[in-house]
Amino acid sequence: MDGPERTQEMTDVQAKAEASKCLFCFDAPCQTDCPVGIDAPGFIRRILQQNVQGAYHLIHRENPLPWICGILCPTERLCASRCPRKLMDHAIDIGRLQAYASIDKAQAKISKPSRGTLGNRVAVVGTGPAGLTAISCLARNGFQVVVYEAEGRAGGLITYGIPPYKIDKRRAIQEIENILDQPGISVHLRTRVPDPNELLKEHVAVFVATGIGGEMLDRSVAKFKNVYRATEFLKTLNRTHLQGRPFKRDLGPEVLVIGGGSTALNAAVSIRLLGSPNVTVIYRRTETEMPAWRHEITTARKCGVNFRFLLEPSSFIGDEGKVSHVVFRQTELGELGADGRRKVLARRGKKVEIAASSVILGTGREKRNGLRWLKREKVDESTGRLEGANIFLGGELLRGAGLIVQAVADGKKAAHEIEMLLRGRI
Ligand code: SF4
Numbered sequence: 001m002d003g004p005e006r007t008q009e010m011t012d013v014q015a016k017a018e019a020s021k022c023l024f025c026f027d028a029p030c031q032t033d034c035p036v037g038i039d040a041p042g043f044i045r046r047i048l049q050q051n052v053q054g055a056y057h058l059i060h061r062e063n064p065l066p067w068i069c070g071i072l073c074p075t076e077r078l079c080a081s082r083c084p085r086k087l088m089d090h091a092i093d094i095g096r097l098q099a100y101a102s103i104d105k106a107q108a109k110i111s112k113p114s115r116g117t118l119g120n121r122v123a124v125v126g127t128g129p130a131g132l133t134a135i136s137c138l139a140r141n142g143f144q145v146v147v148y149e150a151e152g153r154a155g156g157l158i159t160y161g162i163p164p165y166k167i168d169k170r171r172a173i174q175e176i177e178n179i180l181d182q183p184g185i186s187v188h189l190r191t192r193v194p195d196p197n198e199l200l201k202e203h204v205a206v207f208v209a210t211g212i213g214g215e216m217l218d219r220s221v222a223k224f225k226n227v228y229r230a231t232e233f234l235k236t237l238n239r240t241h242l243q244g245r246p247f248k249r250d251l252g253p254e255v256l257v258i259g260g261g262s263t264a265l266n267a268a269v270s271i272r273l274l275g276s277p278n279v280t281v282i283y284r285r286t287e288t289e290m291p292a293w294r295h296e297i298t299t300a301r302k303c304g305v306n307f308r309f310l311l312e313p314s315s316f317i318g319d320e321g322k323v324s325h326v327v328f329r330q331t332e333l334g335e336l337g338a339d340g341r342r343k344v345l346a347r348r349g350k351k352v353e354i355a356a357s358s359v360i361l362g363t364g365r366e367k368r369n370g371l372r373w374l375k376r377e378k379v380d381e382s383t384g385r386l387e388g389a390n391i392f393l394g395g396e397l398l399r400g401a402g403l404i405v406q407a408v409a410d411g412k413k414a415a416h417e418i419e420m421l422l423r424g425r426i
Pocket residue numbers: 021022023024025028029030031040041082083084085092094
């Protein structure tokens with residue numbers, strides 16, 4: 001089995017050689033296509049001039065998670081998608097150059113002075129990429145930021161969702177801690193906030209970015225001990241990894257992973273790497289419609305993950321609290337639906353029964369139970385602000401699952417909206 005390839009670090013020589021290929025385009029598409037507007041030609045020029053510190057500052061001005069995004073961003077779909085250098089040989093490797101410029105900062109503890117305290121206490125609930133970005137921007141602009149995080153570590157999706165084979169967790173956590181170490185920030189870990197309205201008694205504004213919850217489990221499925229949510233599986237895997245302990249859960253020889261998104265594939269590859277001999281991803285559409293990124297599908301295949309398409313679970317069979325088989329109905333694709341994807345239709349024909357020692361469900365993520373207070377129709381979708389309250393929503397909570405860099409953009413926007421509100425400009 002070939003292992004997955006983590007984004008490799010660049011050496012000084014490689015970075016300079018790559019930077020020298022940049023055409024430094026006028027109106028550079030790489031900057032326009034970056035969700036947070038990083039001046040890529042600007043920082044690439046600084047790398048070329050061996051001013052790596054300057055390159056870092058240019059990136060960090062727009063994105064407080066530069067190393068993490070440099071490693072994880074699908075740049076071929078974002079900043080590098082229209083890079084004209086592609087016509088000559090290959091698009092400039094902007095992600096790796098960004099990671100190169102940021103790596104020393106991601107490793108070393110840094111502390112930056114804020115621009116002076118305005119005295120306003122702003123609460124941020126959730127420390128995923130959207131929350132961390134808002135915290136960084138607000139603290140940098142002089143607000144006192146009080147952070148609430150339900151887990152024992154900050155980072156949300158970065159810490160508990162992205163599997164260890166994709167990113168060096170130690171460095172990622174250092175970059176996260178660099179943000180939280182800024183002056184003016186106090187952090188409350190293991191602290192749930194059942195109703196953010198309560199926080200308005202002590203804070204002038206609240207930004208909520210707790211993400212959406214795990215996959216929905218029907219009661220008829222939840223009774224089986226060997227059926228797991230993909231998000232919960234990845235969280236447990238990450239927890240044990242961060243504690244330096246081996247992952248002990250035995251998933252058996254036939255693991256079925258149901259779903260075609262990044263979370264399902266992250267789980268499938270991780271399970272293969274843990275040594276399960278047969279891991280099969282089952283998806284109800286075809287490979288073309290899979291929401292996972294192409295490179296994730298390629299990695300899964302390289303790692304020996306099997307795929308079966310046009311199958312949808314219909315029932316789970318087992319006894320003594322354990323699933324032994326899953327019955328699937330066959331599907332076919334119909335016309336385009338309102339979401340721009342082809343509809344899934346039941347196909348006539350025999351049902352398909354597949355043996356399973358464990359099942360991982362990677363479909364149907366639902367809103368976090370603790371956020372029942374939230375009524376989506378009362379949210380201004382353009383600003384994330386709740387009608388009539390100084391509460392703002394962001395990240396996955398506002399617009400569903402997305403990229404880390406999109407969550408960073410959400411965090412910046414929320415911090416800007418809060419600042420405008422508190423300065424009396426809106
Ligand atoms: S689009 Fe490509 S070649 Fe042009 S400035 Fe950006 S990285 Fe350089």
